[in-house]
Amino acid sequence: MASEFDLIARYFKRPVPAGMLGGGDDCALFAVPEGMQVATSTDLLLESRHFFSDVDPFKLGIKALAVNLSDLAAMGATPIGCLLGIALPRIDEGWVKAFADGFYTLVDRHACPLIGGDTTRSESDIAISVTVFGAVDPAKAMRRSSACIGDDIWVSGYLGAADIACSMMLGQMPMDLALLDRTRLALEQPVPRIDLGKALSAYAHAAIDISDGLAQDLQHILKASRCGAQLHESLLPIAPVLQGIDPARLRQAALAGGDVYELCWTAPIDAREAILKIGQTLQTPVTRIGSIISNQQLIVYDSVGSPLIDLPFGFDHFRT
Incomplete structure (x- = not known):
């Protein structure tokens, strides 16, 4: 049976760029x-909490790094490298190889080399911890506290698909295998918007990764910037594969659905043309969904212009 060090050497030991010190010493250098x-x-990704036990390990390897790269994207940072910690209840070399291959797919795509980490044995479930490092111009970093009154509010990609897939797999809504087939990719293979984040940093004021739900994560910006926002439900970019789903369920998925890993950002009105051009160049949907206001609350207007009374909550590990 392979040892801890065999696993590292066989699946997670690959060359790093010149000038960096990767795995093999007590610390990495960059x-x-x-x-x-x-x-x-x-x-931190925990089995049965952040991913299902039957997930394709290749896709899990992609997601493990993608969710961290998404945070770098929200800051407008360029990836430098990453650390991986993984706890396994047993050694399944086929599983480990597939996971590593998926992980290195994003390592290579985003020039974010694996420069260290740790492996250990767990009592039961799989646990994965990834830390990423990036470089950012402090003058262009898109801090949550930088939103300005009058800013447009934008979101990338489409909303709702990952939430619907997760709800079906948890038995919280009726299983529709055709719908699951159309939505599961959004749940298991999120696309980190690294290039979008870097391009936006020249125009945007504040940004955030909306992995815990649009409404909840946007409110982190509002609190940090001491402002409010008004959104229009009719402008939300609902995933096209969700056509025909009950409107109330779509509202929940779009406003509160987690595992999205898209960006939400604020930018001045005169940046609209530039932002639309960035989206076209990167072939990434970008949608203007509202604006920043002085009243320190989040208001969402429904399709007839009435404010929603009760906004759905996003994900919180400790909410009862």
């Missing part, structure tokens, strides 16, 4: 370009 600051983020 440099940051002059005038830049380090941006870092970490996420």
